[in-house]
Structures are given as structure tokens and as C-alpha cells.
Amino acid sequence: MKLSRIFMIAALGMAALLMITSPVANSAIAQEPTATPQVIVITATPQGAGDGSADTAVEATAAPAGDATPVPREFEALRAARAVLQKKIGGNLTYVTAWTWDLLLFPDSALGCPGPNDTPIAGETAGYKITIQPLGSTTVYELRVTYDLKQVFDCGEAGTAASGGTAPVGPIVNLGGFELGGHALDLSANTATIMKSAKMSWVKRQVSAGDGNGVAYIQQGKANGFKVLLSVIGDKGRVLDAGYQQEYANYVASLAAAGADAIEVWNEMNLDREWPNGQISGASYVQLLSKAYSAIKAAKSSTIVISGAPAPTGAAGPGGKTNGYWNDDVYMADMAAAGAGQFLDCVGLHYNEGIISPTQGSGDPRGGYPTYFFSSMLARGLASFPGKQACWTELGFLSPEGYGPLPAGFTWAADTSVAEQAQWLAEAAKASAASGRVKLMIVWNVDFPFYGADPVGGYAILRPGGGCPSCTALAGVMP
Numbered sequence: 260m261k262l263s264r265i266f267m268i269a270a271l272g273m274a275a276l277l278m279i280t281s282p283v284a285n286s287a288i289a290q291e292p293t294a295t296p297q298v299i300v301i302t303a304t305p306q307g308a309g310d311g312s313a314d315t316a317v318e319a320t321a322a323p324a325g326d327a328t329p330v331p332r333e334f335e336a337l338r339a340a341r342a343v344l345q346k347k348i349g350g351n352l353t354y355v356t357a358w359t360w361d362l363l364l365f366p367d368s369a370l371g372c373p374g375p376n377d378t379p380i381a382g383e384t385a386g387y388k389i390t391i392q393p394l395g396s397t398t399v400y401e402l403r404v405t406y407d408l409k410q411v412f413d414c415g416e417a418g419t420a421a422s423g424g425t426a427p428v429g430p431i432v433n434l435g436g437f438e439l440g441g442h443a444l445d446l447s448a449n450t451a452t453i454m455k456s457a458k459m460s461w462v463k464r465q466v467s468a469g470d471g472n473g474v475a476y477i478q479q480g481k482a483n484g485f486k487v488l489l490s491v492i493g494d495k496g497r498v499l500d501a502g503y504q505q506e507y508a509n510y511v512a513s514l515a516a517a518g519a520d521a522i523e524v525w526n527e528m529n530l531d532r533e534w535p536n537g538q539i540s541g542a543s544y545v546q547l548l549s550k551a552y553s554a555i556k557a558a559k560s561s562t563i564v565i566s567g568a569p570a571p572t573g574a575a576g577p578g579g580k581t582n583g584y585w586n587d588d589v590y591m592a593d594m595a596a597a598g599a600g601q602f603l604d605c606v607g608l609h610y611n612e613g614i615i616s617p618t619q620g621s622g623d624p625r626g627g628y629p630t631y632f633f634s635s636m637l638a639r640g641l642a643s644f645p646g647k648q649a650c651w652t653e654l655g656f657l658s659p660e661g662y663g664p665l666p667a668g669f670t671w672a673a674d675t676s677v678a679e680q681a682q683w684l685a686e687a688a689k690a691s692a693a694s695g696r697v698k699l700m701i702v703w704n705v706d707f708p709f710y711g712a713d714p715v716g717g718y719a720i721l722r723p724g725g726g727c728p729s730c731t732a733l734a735g736v737m738p
Contacts, residue, residue, distance in 0.1 A: 332406075332408070333360045333362070333387060335408055336360065336387035336389060336404040336408060337358060337360060337389055337391075339404050339408055339411050340387075340389040340391065340402035340403075340404055340411055341355075341391060342411075343402060343411045343413060344391055344393075344400055344402060344413075347413065348393065348400075350393055352391065352393060354394045355391055355392060355393055355394055356392040356393065356394050356395075356396070357390075357391075357392045358389065358390060358391045358392070359388075359389070359390045360387055360388065360389050361387065361388040361642070362385070362386075362387055362406075363385070363386065363387075363388055364383045364384065364385055365383070365384050365385075365386055365403070366381065366382075366383065366384075366577060367379035367380060367381050367382065367384060368380040368382070368384050369412055370384060370386045370388075370403040370405065370412050371403070371577055372401075372403050372412040372413075372414040373412070374412070374413070377412075384405070384406075385405075385406040386403050386404055386405045386406050387403065387404040387406070388401065388403055389401070389402045389403070389404060390402075398416055399416065399596065400413075400415070400416060401414040401415065401416070402414060434563060434604060434605060434648055434698040434699075435698065436692075437688075437691060437692035437697055437698065437699070437700070438460050438461055438486075438698065438699050438700075439457070439458060439459050439460065439461065439688055439699075439700055439702070439733065439737055440454075440459050440460060440461025440462055440463055440485070440486070440488065440699065440700070440701045440702070441454050441457070441459050441461075441462065441463065441701060441702040441704065441705040441720070442462075442463040442464075442465075442653065442701055442702065442703050442704040442705060443462050443463070443464065443704070443705045443706055444704070444705070444706050444707045444708075445706060446462060446464075446476075446479050446480065446483060446485075447706075450705055450706045450721070451483040451484075451485075453705070453706075453720075453721060453727045453730050454485070454705060454730075455484070456727070456730045456731075456734060457702075457720070457727070457729065457730035457731075457733040457734050457737075458733060458734045458737035458738075459485070459702070459733075460485060460486055461485055461486045461487070461488055461520075461521075461699060461701065462480045462483070462485040462486075462487060462488070463487075463488040463489075463490060463652065463701045464476040464480070464487070464488075464489055464490070465489070465490040465491075465492065465526070466489055466490075466491055466492075467491070467492050467493055467494075468491055468492070468493035468494070468506065468507045468510045468511070469493075469506075469510055473489060473491075473510075473513075473514050473517070473519075474513075474514070474517045476489065477489070477514065477517050477518050477519050478517075478518075481518060486520040486521070487518070487519055487520050487521070488519070488520065488521040488522070488523065488565070488652070488699070488701065489514055489519050489521075489522050489523070490522075490523040490526055490567075490652060491507070491510070491511050491514070491522060491523065491524065491525070492525055492526050492533065493507050493525065495533055495534055495535055496535065498525075498534065498535070498547060499535060499538060499543060499546075501546075504546065504547050504550050504551075505550060507547065507550070507551060508547075508550040508551045508553070508554035508555075509554060511524065511551050511554060511555055512554035512555055512557065512558040513558070515554075515555045515558040515559040515562040516558040516559055518559075519559075519562055520562065520563065521562065521563035521564075521565055521605075521650070521699070522551075522555055522562060522563070522564060522565065523565040523566075523567060523568070523607050523650075523652050524547065524548050524551045524552070524564065524565070524566060524567050524603075525544065525547065525548075525567035526567050526568065526652075527567070527568065527569060527570040527609070528544045528567050528569060528590075529569040529570055529572070529584055529585040529586075529587055529590040530570050530572075530583070530584045531582070531583040531584060536582050536583055537582040539580075539582070539583075539584065539585050539590075540585070540590075540593055541585075541590050541591065541592070541593030541594030541595070541596070541597055541599065542593055542594075542596070542597035544567065544594060544599075545594055545597040545598060545599045545602065548566060548567075548594075548599060548602045548603065549598075549602045551564070551602075552564050552602035552603065553602075563604045563605055563650075563698075564602070564603050564604045564605070565603065565604065565605045565606075565607045565650045565652060566594070566599060566602075566603040566605070566606055566607045567607055568607035568608050568609045568652045568653065569585075569587040569590050569591060569609070570584075570587060570609060571587050571609055571610065571611070571612065571630035571636060572584060572586055572587055572630065573586050573628050573630065574586070575589070587630070587639070587640075588629075588639050588642070588643075591606075591640065591642075591643045591644075592642075592643045594643065595643035595644060599644075600644055600646070600647065603644075603647065604647075605647065605648050605649065605650040605698050605699065606640060606641060606644050606647050606648070606649045606650065607649075607650055607652045608636070608637070608640040608649050608650065608651055608652070609651070609652065609653040609654070609703075610630075610633060610636045610637075610651060610653070610654045610655075610687075611653055611654065611655050611656075611657070611703055611718070612630060612631060612657075612671070613631065613632070613633060613656055613683065614631075614656075614671060614672055614674070614675055615631075615632075616682070616683055616686055617632075617633035617634070617683055617686045617687040617690050618633075618686055618690065619632065620632050620634050620635065625671060633687055633690060634690070637649060637691075637694065637696065637697070641696060648696055648697060648698040649696055649697045649698070650697070650698050650699040650700075650701075651687075651691065651697065651699065651700040651701055652699075652701050653701060653703035654684075654687055654700055654701065654702060654703060655684070655702060655703035655704060655718040656672075656675060656679070656680040656683050656684060656718070657669060657672035657675060657680075657714065657717045657718050658672065658675045658676060658677050658679070658680045658717055658718075659672065659673060659675075659714070659717050660675075660676055660677045660722075661677065661722055661723035661724065662710045662714070662716060662717055662723065663710075665714055665717065666711065666712050666713075666714060669714055669717075672717070677722055677728055677729075678728060680720070680728075680729060681720075681728040681729040681731070681732040681733075682732060684702060684720070684729050684732060684733055685729075685732035685733050685735060685736045686736075687700065688700055688733055688736050688737065689736045692736075702720060702729070702733075703718050704718050704719050704720075705719060705720055705721060706719055706721045707719050
């Protein structure tokens, strides 16, 4: 369930304006205009430090009794947050460039954003995360409002939007109907046959920038009747160098010119396995993405540019950031604030740690973290890019069946059977198509045989012995 909205009005090429016509004060708390919405547990933390004010928690002020027009609770939360921010910055916030809201569960009574005089009580607490970008400013402020609308917590600056307006997400781009593909290690005749039996029309391969095999992979995919997605990684030690970024851009442009149907720009950049330690940020990635996008479109405008999918993780904790990794939601918000939306056609996402059906939004024995669930992972991935479609560049379910015990770090999937893998892949494809928000689902993976410290073979739909139950299941839900 998508609980995030961005409201803006664009006119005559000027910056988007949103007029909030309701009174600045919060509506009467006694009213209950709408039913209590479902709470989705999502880690949402401030992306900038507070401003050091004496107390970030402020009691919300009720509106005069005469203001009895029922309005949605999220608008009441906005009013409360706006009133606090207006006092803080001393400006008139009747007009703002953009604002967003999310209904979330926070870790304590201060909604994860306590002031110096607050003593928060630990325990999940429902509340609203509100971001506001004032008119004429590139600064985005974050405030949090308790669900009962009685307190507002000032979390400081959440980031900086692109000059002249909110972080651009570009127009809504319809990339066409939903399509299915698979990540193949070796596109042999047998692999191509089983992919077609699953009604896959795309093949994904991964290459490093400069790899001479890229063009050959395109030709091989086309010869077998597939559209081709190339995921292009590179030298993380040089990736921040402007000269190397241009080399990378030139390479992906050559792949577009050679007929690549889609290109994913890098992979899991929120981990120091793929990006320099201490230099991880969505903003630094956008520098590479912008160069790659421009080069690809100049070479072949119809090539789909997919942003590199971050690794789904909450390992960075409440702050969302460490030198070695960032939580994926925080990372993607940073990408959006740096203008990534204007340099991508499709938002790259991964989902590879599920152990329950994609039709379920709860019931995972590990807990309620959103990366465990298909629906919340999709909502989380698109929250910062509301006008875009998603491309699952890796979506798979790990099963040890036919291989033996899983290695340390992967035992969470010990009970997943091959039959469940097949059923869940089919349900994920069906849900992706039905959402209207997903262009492409690449199954991770088709034919990788390796099963060791990294048990990629357990994700493969081509199982030991040569069977492919997932092929039958997927074919049953694809047109």
C-alpha cells in the first residue's frame, strides 16, 4: 500500500507550486475524519542533522472550534508540521514548492528524532514523516508528527533539492507493458530453451566497463530472440574520477549503439563492495548516472536507462548511513534529491531475501522489516520516484533443495522448497504486472551452478537434475 504522496502544480515552465489553503493551525484533534490507515513498517530516518534548537518536540496547536471541516489526517499532520517550520524559519508557508508525507512506525515515542530535552520511550510508535520544501528554497526540511497529532519533532534539513524546484523526477514515462526475463550465466541452447518455456522475452548479462564481450552478449541475445539488458559495473577505485566516469559513459554508449535494449548503470552502489568506503552517497552516484544517461541517449535514444539497484538492507540502523553501507531507502532518497529522476527511465530494484509468498505483507518469522516483503519493497523502492516505473533487475527466491545445507548467512532460507520458489516467482510476476508500476522483472537467476559461501545456485530456476518447475509456473501467469 503506497503511503507517500507528492503534490505539486507546474505552470508555464515555472517552478512547481503547491498552495495549501487550509489554516496554518492544526485542526481539532477530537475529529476522526477518516478510518485509521494501515501502518507500514518502514525505516525512515532524517538525512541531515537537526539545527541544534533548544527542543525539537513542539506541542501541536488545535484550530479554533469553528474549523470543523473534516480533512484527511495526513493534511492535519501537514498543518501541524508547517506551523512549527513557519515559526522556525520565519517565512510564510502558505505556498511551498513541494511536500510529502509517509505514515510509518518509529522506534520510540520521539519518532526517532528526539530533541535535547526529550527522553524518548522505546517501542514502536506510529507517526507521520513530513517533508517540506519552501517556495524559493532548495532546502528540504523534515518534521515528524505523532499519530494523535499532539507533538511535532523537528528533524532539521532532510537534503537539498535541485536548484529552482524539487528534486526532478521527470515526466511519467510509460515504458510499455510488463515483461519478464532472466539473468543467465551462459546463454546456451538449453538455457535459451528453458527461458522461452517460461515466456521470458529478456536476457540479462553483467559486464565490467571496457569488457569486449559486451557486444558479443548483445549479438548472442538477439540471435536467440531476446531483448538484452546489460548491467554494467566498473572500477570502484576510480569511479569518483571524472575522467573515468567519462570512460564509463563512452563504453555504455557503445553498448547502446550496438543494440542493447536496456542498460543498468552500476550495481548495489550502497555497499562498499561496489563503491569506495567512506564515499558512498546517492549524490556521488548521480554524477556517474548523469554522464551515462546522456551518452546512452545520444547513441540510441530508445535504449532504456535503468538506475543501479541498491542492495536491500537496513544494516546501517536508525541513521541509515555508515562508511561501508547505506540503507537502500536512505540512499535512494539521496539519489532523488540530487536529481536522479531526470537521468533514468526505470528505477532499478532488487528483491532476493523473501521467504514467504509475495501476496503476504506480514507473517515473516524474521520480523516486519520492509525488505522482507514484495509489496513493501516495491513501495519503498519507488517512494522517492513517484513518476517512474520499476525494473526488478534481480528478483529471486533461494532454495537449498537438491544442494544441501545453506552456508552461514543464508540459513534464513533453509525451509524454502523448489515448489515454493516456483509458486512465489509466479506470484511476483503476476503482482508486478498488476501493479502498473513495474516494467520488467529479471529472475535471479536462470542457470548459475555455484553453491558455496555464496549459494547462487540455490536461486537458479534450472535445478540440479535439469528440471525447471519455475518455468511452468511462470508460463502459467504470463500472456
